[in-house]
Amino acid sequence: MFVTPAFAQAAGAPTGMSSIASFAPLILIFVIMYFLMIRPQQKRMKEHRAMVQALKKGDEVVTQGGLIGKIAALRDEEIEVEIASGVKVRVVRSSVTGLVNRTQPAAANS
Known part of the structure; x- marks a missing residue:
């Protein structure tokens, strides 16, 4: 104890x-x-x-949703992406996850 x-x-x-x-x-x-x-x-x-x-007009991009298309127009915080002939979608810039093809400047094509 x-x-x-x-x-x-x-x-x-x-x-x-x-x-x-x-x-x-x-x-x-x-x-x-x-x-x-x-x-x-x-x-x-x-x-x-x-x-x-x-990003610039003509670049081919992939979005978070899996859409692949060419950039038709650029705005402040959104991009217009053409996913098919005549079909354009507006997406937020930050939802672009990658570039598929980057457009070449006009002088580089000749």
């Missing part, structure tokens, strides 16, 4: 070094997550934003 003297002794006060060492794995996990997940995603978003801004 009595507590033995070994258990009754006060534990040593934690030092500053041991508290920093206990956060080291957490910091290491955050650094690994940054380089493996966050940074590549930011790079991908930057590339997509540059591709969307560089």
Whole structure:
């Protein structure tokens, strides 16, 4: 029933070094997550934003919905895509996921 003297002794006060060492794995996990997940995603978003801004009339694009067509007209935040002869659809610029064929400048065709 009595507590033995070994258990009754006060534990040593934690030092500053041991508290920093206990956060080291957490910091290491955050650094690994940054380089493996966050940074590549930011790079991908930057590339997509540059591709969307560089779109021009005549480019053949793929939308998020899977539509493939040529750009007929460009507006501020939307694009008119011709998916068949005489069939045009308006889509938001950011919904373009990729370029199928980029049009060449007129000087390059000769």
